Amino acid sequence: MSIFSSTTWEAFTRPLGKDNPVTTQILGICSALAVTVQLKPAIVMAISVTAVCACSNIVISLLRKYIPTSIRIIVQLVVVASLVIIVDQILKAFAYDVSKQLSVYVGLIITNCILMGRLEAFAMSNSPLDSFMDGLGNGFGYGKILIIVAFLRELFGSGNLFGLQVIPQSFYEVGYMNNGMMIQPPMALIIVGCIIWFIRARHEEMQEK
């Protein structure tokens, strides 16, 4: 911790806690609903978004003094798009199954609001190191929610974790059943809603009167 200044450290920790991109800023919901049926794709998605977010933050932060304001969105998009293509190619090469499961959602990282949001709000006005930590923090914050949601959905929706059955067969014999609603996106939205509910109930200052 001591190797970073307090602002750098804060850039990393804020999005993990109170400033979480999913639960507080309500960004990246679309992919959080789509890829969380199982844990494995959710984790891969979390890693991909973290990598793209951190790298694009560095690149934009390095370029921030040379980007004309009028075309900054296009420049940001180009950077993000090239990084997403790299991630997509890596996934296809080394994790083909998961890449097929994630299908279009890897490409759609480009449109993930978290990325553009961080580039605009943070990387355009901060140093590369701070931006890197901010990207990392936001990626982890996003990933944290994804993993919680995917854990609950895979456990109750198909009785598995990482594709292995964890709910004992004897449960099913007694009459336990997998909840088909968990497999469907609406339940993911409800779970995200419950997480937000929980967080707001704990932090008084986040409640709107």
Place this chain on the structure above:
Amino acid sequence: MKALRNIVDKIKPNFEEGGKFAKLHSTFDAFESFLFVPNTVTGARGAQVRDAIDMKRTMITVVIALLPAMLFGMWNVGFQQALSTGIERTLMGNFWYGFLKVLPIIVVSYVVGLSIEFGVAQARGHEVNEGFLVSGLLIPLIMPVGVPLWIVALATAFSVVFVKEVFGGTGMNIWNPALVARAFGFFAYPTEISGDKVWIAGLKKGLAMDGFSGATPLAECAASVDGGQSVQSLSQLIDSLPSFCDMLIGRIPGSIGETSLIAILIGAVILLATGIASWKIMVSVFAGGALMGLFFNVLGINTYMQLPFYYHFVMGGFAFGAVFMATDPVSAAQTETGKWIYGLLIGIFAVLLRVVNPAYPEGMMLSILLMNTFASLIDYCVVDANIRRRARRVQVKA
């Protein structure tokens, strides 16, 4: 009565502010107003409406209106079971069998729903409302008799928490809580709440005679068409359905309370005579269903479309939905013109879903939930149109 009043008065101070159980104030309050007419009066200032009807009376009237459907449903459960196994039973025997099958579902739905309701009211310091008295009875009546009790409990808990309490309790919900409970069960555990095996008690365990099909009339209709092409002619389909008279009386497999059009119409008369439910919604739902049914009759591409439109009223939950679900004053449209539009669209979508979408043999639940979602939008448009019309009138004069 006097003795009870004395007991209540005696323990009352304990629940007032500063008393031993002050925290349980809303629970006590609920039981007191359940037993007696509340003696609290609104303050002398402001506009006052004096009316004999309050929420307690409204809710009890709906419960009374539901009784014919419930009692008939209990008898029908026994009757269908006797039919499927070939047992001979008397009228009372059938009713008693059904009573024992249905009662646990009703008890579970009330216990789970009311405990959440009391818990939340307690935690928030609100009063406990009578709202769940109706939902708690509606939920069992729209479940198949074979449904496992834990699914009833889970579905009730889900709907009370996510449809009522999250939005602020009784009177604040967007959707009908009972229907959401059913929808939850339908999507989460489809094998337990739809199909051919759940409508008759004991059928899942194989306790029926050989070759007995437990399919509902709606399932028979859906089976007459495959991929948009007829596999049966209209006369074959009508032969395979129970007679129209049986469907009218309700001697068919189906959810517990939904089968009998006659019992439901008795309930409708009670609701309309007391002015609890809107006749506009009821009439327009049937009108919408008839309209869509006639349209399909004219189109007549496959057998299901050729089925006379009035068959839709006696099959499945159309009538039950129109009388008890669509008219829920909280989730329905509030404006008078809006009620016509809302009801018509429910009828239209219900028949459309039934005939066109083979994945959902029954479209009533989803079409009411869909129109619940749009009810406030309909109201907004109606109010807005009214404002614009009146504004134009002013301009013309000026």
